[in-house]
Amino acid sequence: MKQLGKSSKFEYTVEPFTEDFTGVLAWQELGKRILAAAGMHADSHGFGMKQLMPQNMAWVLSRMTISMNEMPKVNEKYAVDTWIRNIYRTFTDRCFAILRPDNTAYGYAYTTWALINMETRMPVNLENLPDGGFAKWIDDEKICQVSDNSRIRVKESEPSRVITAYYSDIDINCHVNSIRYIEHMLDLFPQEQYTGHPLANLEIAYHGEALYGDSLALYKQCVSPGVWDVEVRMQPREDETGREKKICSCRMTFK
Amino acid sequence: MKQLGKSSKFEYTVEPFTEDFTGVLAWQELGKRILAAAGMHADSHGFGMKQLMPQNMAWVLSRMTISMNEMPKVNEKYAVDTWIRNIYRTFTDRCFAILRPDNTAYGYAYTTWALINMETRMPVNLENLPDGGFAKWIDDEKICQVSDNSRIRVKESEPSRVITAYYSDIDINCHVNSIRYIEHMLDLFPQEQYTGHPLANLEIAYHGEALYGDSLALYKQCVSPGVWDVEVRMQPREDETGREKKICSCRMTFK
Numbered sequence: 425m426k427q428l429g430k431s432s433k434f435e436y437t438v439e440p441f442t443e444d445f446t447g448v449l450a451w452q453e454l455g456k457r458i459l460a461a462a463g464m465h466a467d468s469h470g471f472g473m474k475q476l477m478p479q480n481m482a483w484v485l486s487r488m489t490i491s492m493n494e495m496p497k498v499n500e501k502y503a504v505d506t507w508i509r510n511i512y513r514t515f516t517d518r519c520f521a522i523l524r525p526d527n528t529a530y531g532y533a534y535t536t537w538a539l540i541n542m543e544t545r546m547p548v549n550l551e552n553l554p555d556g557g558f559a560k561w562i563d564d565e566k567i568c569q570v571s572d573n574s575r576i577r578v579k580e581s582e583p584s585r586v587i588t589a590y591y592s593d594i595d596i597n598c599h600v601n602s603i604r605y606i607e608h609m610l611d612l613f614p615q616e617q618y619t620g621h622p623l624a625n626l627e628i629a630y631h632g633e634a635l636y637g638d639s640l641a642l643y644k645q646c647v648s649p650g651v652w653d654v655e656v657r658m659q660p661r662e663d664e665t666g667r668e669k670k671i672c673s674c675r676m677t678f679k
Numbered sequence: 680m681k682q683l684g685k686s687s688k689f690e691y692t693v694e695p696f697t698e699d700f701t702g703v704l705a706w707q708e709l710g711k712r713i714l715a716a717a718g719m720h721a722d723s724h725g726f727g728m729k730q731l732m733p734q735n736m737a738w739v740l741s742r743m744t745i746s747m748n749e750m751p752k753v754n755e756k757y758a759v760d761t762w763i764r765n766i767y768r769t770f771t772d773r774c775f776a777i778l779r780p781d782n783t784a785y786g787y788a789y790t791t792w793a794l795i796n797m798e799t800r801m802p803v804n805l806e807n808l809p810d811g812g813f814a815k816w817i818d819d820e821k822i823c824q825v826s827d828n829s830r831i832r833v834k835e836s837e838p839s840r841v842i843t844a845y846y847s848d849i850d851i852n853c854h855v856n857s858i859r860y861i862e863h864m865l866d867l868f869p870q871e872q873y874t875g876h877p878l879a880n881l882e883i884a885y886h887g888e889a890l891y892g893d894s895l896a897l898y899k900q901c902v903s904p905g906v907w908d909v910e911v912r913m914q915p916r917e918d919e920t921g922r923e924k925k926i927c928s929c930r931m932t933f934k
Contacts, residue, residue: 440718441711441858445849445891452847456696463695498851590866591873592707594700596753598870603696611845615853615891618846636700636870 430563431507432465433523438498446618448495449502451610451626455603458490458520458533461504465518471558480542485535485602486515489627491570492522492531501525507563514538514547516558519568534570571625576673578655583641584612586659589634600634605672609654612644617678621650625677632671634658641668650678685818686762687720688778693753701873703750704757706865706881710858713745713775713788716759720773726813735797740790740857741770744882746825747777747786756780762818769793769802771813774823789825826880831928833910838896839867841914844889855889860927864909867899872933876905880932887926889913896923905933 434457442453466472466483476482496502502522509517520533539548550557587608595601606628634640639659647653653675657668689712697708721727721738731737751757757777764772775788794803805812842863850856861883889895894914902908908930912923 439711439715441714441850441856443851444846445851445853447851450847456694459696460694591699591868591870592705592862592866594870595696596698596700596702598700601696607847611847613846615846615849 433505435503438496443498452607461506465506484538487536487629489570489572490533491625511550532568532570574675576653576675578643578645578653580643580645584644586641589638621678624679628674630672652676688760690758693751698753707862716761720761739793742791742884744825744827745788746880763816766805787823787825829930831908831930833898833900833908835898835900839899841896844893876933879934883929885927907931
């Protein structure tokens with residue numbers, strides 16, 4: 425058996441029906457691969473859902489930035505390589521390289537996660553885990569180049585679209601799944617946007633959780649040419665009063 | 680190199696984020712795998728898009744039936760095996776078995792395709808292809824058990840929902856992709872439908888093509904307990920007058 429390294433690499437082909445209309449891997453498909461790679465790496469290294477669920481703990485994605493110089497085209501091969509970058513109190517950063525078969529990078533992703541206690545919904549201090557937790561797997565040398573740390577603030581008060589969370593939107597935890605927000609955000613832009621100026625950079629921050637049947641308003645605002653901030657706000661539920669609640673916000677930078 | 684057989688088998692794992700909220704492979708993910716398997720089998724056997732695109736011809740999916748006794752769960756392995764069942768004038772039938780690692784079947788799929796000339800949009804007679812075409816790959820003995828051939832007719836005149844075709848809906852041919860219709864149809868049913876009574880059988884017939892920006896009305900009608908017929912009708916475009924046009928119709932049978 426191969427010795428377990430700090431990083432894990434998962435190899436794929438862009439299968440037909442996972443590309444967008446321009447013929448490259450769709451962002452939401454890449455997003456699913458990235459989160460699946462995180463899960464599989466954590467499971468194989470002893471700190472995944474497999475080990476944590478029985479302890480009533482779960483990983484929650486807090487932020488994700490994906491920077492792509494190029495996207496693999498349909499039928500092309502690519503790999504997702506992932507490793508832990510660091511651990512700081514209640515957060516840990518995990519990196520990803522999206523690689524060509526010759527190991528040059530299509531792009532990178534950078535994610536921030538919290539481990540929560542499912543009963544209290546409170547974050548666990550990752551520096552105090554038994555036996556040093558998963559600190560031994562940290563690799564702080566591998567390259568992960570993303571453009572990050574924008575301050576996203578949408579002032580727009582007229583939603584571009586209001587959607588309802590349906591069956592296809594919800595994940596195994598019965599929340600709207602993290603990638604599905606990205607899909608709905610991509611759908612705010614017209615077809616011609618993607619022809620000449622594909623998306624190059626996406627930064628998303630998750631603030632809250634929506635459930636089946638929730639009403640989600642999407643707001644978008646142009647920050648500078650080719651740069652858009654998008655916010656998803658949940659409208660008050662039937663039994664609630666009050667204001668919309670911010671669920672996630674995203675900066676999308678087109679080429 | 681392994682000798683090319685009549686069928687091709689593609690192996691997968693149900694990766695996290697490809698399951699639905701009940702923890703099994705989502706129907707739309709299975710649908711993508713089925714159509715991808717068709718494409719990869721046809722390419723490797725000399726009659727796929729790779730060979731046909733330069734000749735200005737393309738395969739068009741006309742009907743698809745998927746019958747599943749059970750769905751693989753997240754992290755479980757499954758395989759999609761596919762072969763050509765027969766050829767009759769302008770149509771060919773292609774079968775699929777969705778298999779467990781021990782080769783017992785989770786379920787089957789049966790599809791009907793036409794080959795069209797991209798310029799004239801007319802179907803090609805598949806019995807008159809040069810050198811006998813792909814008839815040598817026919818396997819009419821392998822088992823493919825689906826419940827099929829329902830007469831789907833939706834009389835309902837009030838749509839359950841009207842949607843617009845956005846970026847995520849369209850495929851590389853700039854049409855709303857065949858699987859996306861299924862996703863929108865699944866979304867017509869409430870979350871609780873899927874908990875106790877998952878979908879077991881889906882028959883879909885494609886009648887027309889919708890483009891980016893088209894307005895699609897979804898109608899559903901209960902045929903008998905647990906059996907629903909759904910129809911997608913395209914509303915007249917801005918420059919058009921007249922009635923709605925039937926795009927696809929589907930029978931969904933829940934357990």
